[in-house]
Amino acid sequence: MERALLLAFYITISCLAFVASKIVIALLLYKRCKKRPIVYDDGLSGGKMVMFRSPVLQSLTSDAFVKKALKLTNKDIIGSGGYGTVYKLAVNDTLSFAVKRLNWGSTEKDHGFKRELEAMGDIKHRNIVTLHGYYTAPRYNNLLIYELMPNGSPFSSGG
Numbered sequence: 001m002e003r004a005l006l007l008a009f010y011i012t013i014s015c016l017a018f019v020a021s022k023i024v025i026a027l028l029l030y031k032r033c034k035k036r037p038i039v040y041d042d043g044l045s046g047g048k049m050v051m052f053r054s055p056v057l058q059s060l061t062s063d064a065f066v067k068k069a070l071k072l073t074n075k076d077i078i079g080s081g082g083y084g085t086v087y088k089l090a091v092n093d094t095l096s097f098a099v100k101r102l103n104w105g106s107t108e109k110d111h112g113f114k115r116e117l118e119a120m121g122d123i124k125h126r127n128i129v130t131l132h133g134y135y136t137a138p139r140y141n142n143l144l145i146y147e148l149m150p151n152g153s154p155f156s157s158g159g
């Protein structure tokens, strides 16, 4: 009788451990999926827009955003640095982004660069401007999509 009880106890513990391990695995997979960037393929330009977990950018339709981004002109320029030109992209009256058009081309073959961008998309710090995503297309310069800082980039030293 005692042996039967002990056996039942072991079976119960094993079942509970099995269920708990499945829950932990499901939670880890869910967390990983949530962190994964959203990728939109733009059929028109053959480009790709990658949005990080930013709810701001994910609430926009990528088509509308890409169309606006590809229409940026000199009058939208808010600054320029060693790596490219920075434009203000206004989605509507209340929502704007800083879009940096890099001086070099597509990230398609540069996996290291992509990985670096995705790592930057994970960083959230009050002294570091948020990178919301990027756009890359075969015949177009790469675009980095940043949070728009009211007084310019926090990296900027005034030049």
Ligand SMILES: Nc1ncnc2c1ncn2[C@@H]1O[C@H](COP(=O)(O)OP(=O)(O)OP(=O)(O)O)[C@@H](O)[C@H]1O
Pocket (backbone or CB within 6 Å): 078, 079, 080, 081, 082, 083, 084, 085, 086, 098, 100, 129, 146, 147, 148, 149, 150, 151, 152, 153, 155, 156, 157, 158, 159
């Ligand atoms: N997120 C942003 N919001 C508003 N303005 C920005 C933003 N990022 C950049 N700028 C503007 O664009 C300018 C150029 O920025 P950028 O980051 O390209 O170069 P930098 O920080 O000046 O220097 P470096 O070339 O070494 O990166 C900044 O000085 C700033 O005025």
